[in-house]
Amino acid sequence: MSDAAADKTPTIAVIGGDGIGPEVVAEGLKVLDATVGGSAFSYVHYDLGAERWQRTGEVLPESVLEELTGVDAIILGAVGAAPGSKAIPSGLLERGLLLKLRFAFDHYVNLRPSKLYPGVVTPLSDAIVERGPIDFVVVREGTEGLYCGVGGSMQTGTPFEVANEVSVNTARGVERVVRDAFERAMRRRKKVTLVHKHNVLVNAGGLWNRIFQAVAAEFPEVSNDYLHVDATMIMLVQDPQRFDVIVTDNLFGDIVTDLAAAVTGGIGLAASANINPTGAFPSMFEPVHGSAPDIAGQGIADPTATISSMALLLDHLGRREDAARIESAVDADVAARGSDRRTTSQVGDAIAARV
Amino acid sequence: MSDAAADKTPTIAVIGGDGIGPEVVAEGLKVLDATVGGSAFSYVHYDLGAERWQRTGEVLPESVLEELTGVDAIILGAVGAAPGSKAIPSGLLERGLLLKLRFAFDHYVNLRPSKLYPGVVTPLSDAIVERGPIDFVVVREGTEGLYCGVGGSMQTGTPFEVANEVSVNTARGVERVVRDAFERAMRRRKKVTLVHKHNVLVNAGGLWNRIFQAVAAEFPEVSNDYLHVDATMIMLVQDPQRFDVIVTDNLFGDIVTDLAAAVTGGIGLAASANINPTGAFPSMFEPVHGSAPDIAGQGIADPTATISSMALLLDHLGRREDAARIESAVDADVAARGSDRRTTSQVGDAIAARV
């Protein structure tokens, strides 16, 4: 039994990461403390990311992975070097740390809510926005598909190179995430949309389709439909109100959720949770955005996405009312935002003051 | 030597296809005739698509494929049954006809221009639109990637099913399309953006990256940058003006071009060309949109995308001035559009009258 379980104070691992990661995580913890008190959780900080790799050559030591296995939840800021950076090989941190955790802890539900708060600037026209509230959630599969790391290349670096990536999809993997989406829909507006590309990806698409239909039949109260991923792009900008719960694979989910975040006011606001609903492993809470090296260190990153992710964390730990307090505080803060730019810590202070 | 070459009248194969396909193609031919005269081309109509399959069980008979090999260009409306239709197995027409032609005729440049015409309704806010003209082109790879049809499933239909899709990328395939993108950029605003996801898809992404850098070095006048596909979603709605030429793989190109079409006024306007730049096989011209079974037969589909595709066809056949006449006619028609809904043939008549 871990220490955390023995003294009943849940342990939360905190990985600030790279770029703006540590800056936004600090504000997340500030709001968490303001909500549940400074001694509700015991925090253990882990120094992982680009900087550690450059110093020690380590991405995620086995011993750290083992320690993390025993915690009650993980908060992650962001990892990753600037695109094109020569300092760190492309994908090293993403695959060695972020994706490693998602896979090791079997985070098969990557949950990404999208809500357009009143008053928030969106790239969408008034005509679209005025049609009604935009409020949906993407249930992105987190442990399979093109993210599985199966693939390789031959004759690499020659004019004869062949490079393959394999999307692996299993009936069990698809079924559990589709079921989660339908269960969530029961607590929402009772509609699930499957997003895929089954007219081209006939094998994976066939599997997703068949399982989606089978699970849908168990939820007669929930309406369901299907959209190709390309058509989904159009719907997300022309009629985002049509969505309640979207369920989709790992890569389509990555693409769909960035667009969803953009149309609902930007990734500065987009929260996410990497959930293992069985509780067998700790779940992980992180903003959708990346490490944004271009604005790191200036204290200007928007910590709202991380703060909203703290609500998802509290909800996951069974503290529904505390979660709702953070949500309301974020709602109120966002609604009151003017055109003045606030610093990262000013936003954290303002939301902490409201919880 | 084919008959077409012998009598010097280029032969154009016309595949109306399903749903609104034949309706919009009729208007494309109307405008083509108005531009170059009724006898400049000899048209051969092919009855292919869902209806033919239902009648005869044939998708694309070998003899037809052979005939098509000899023509000078192909015009395609749209193929595909309604999503979820039980009448036709998912993907049968897409893979047996549309993709079959793209692959058989080695259409490695799938060219999709996106331009926001003045006055066109867009889902983007005024603040975004007022920033400047939106005018870019996506060079989508058309013969590799996840579209190659490599993959399969085992234990199909059981709880133990595993379904795989393989993205195959070759140095030759990537190099030729990247080079095409840089050559196009030289005739435009001299900027190429590579869109991929190399932090996750390290094999394919590595190949694309390396080749992109190598070709970029041959075009010192062309600036270049890289965006992950998820970040591209954000940029397309928040800052579409930043793009000149985008080059990307087959699946990302599918996704990016539907969003690009949506932000520039909808897929009713989006033209496309499937080009074999070597001339070894006929190129194919088609609107980006699908067969839209929901509005088929009502005479209300917008034929503009097909008409603009005719400009791409004339350009490809070396008739630059004729192509420009269609482009100007479309520009003028679109700019003059009010809120009155016109029928499919009224739009065709109006543009034909302007060429």
Ligand SMILES: CC(C)[C@H](C(=O)O)[C@@H](O)C(=O)O
């Ligand atoms: C950093 C990257 C590996 C990651 C992903 O692709 O999943 C990110 O884009 C996300 O959406 O969480």
Ligand SMILES: CC(C)[C@H](C(=O)O)[C@@H](O)C(=O)O
């Ligand atoms: C119909 C479908 C196979 C096709 C594709 O995915 O390429 C279409 O979406 C397109 O973009 O031309």
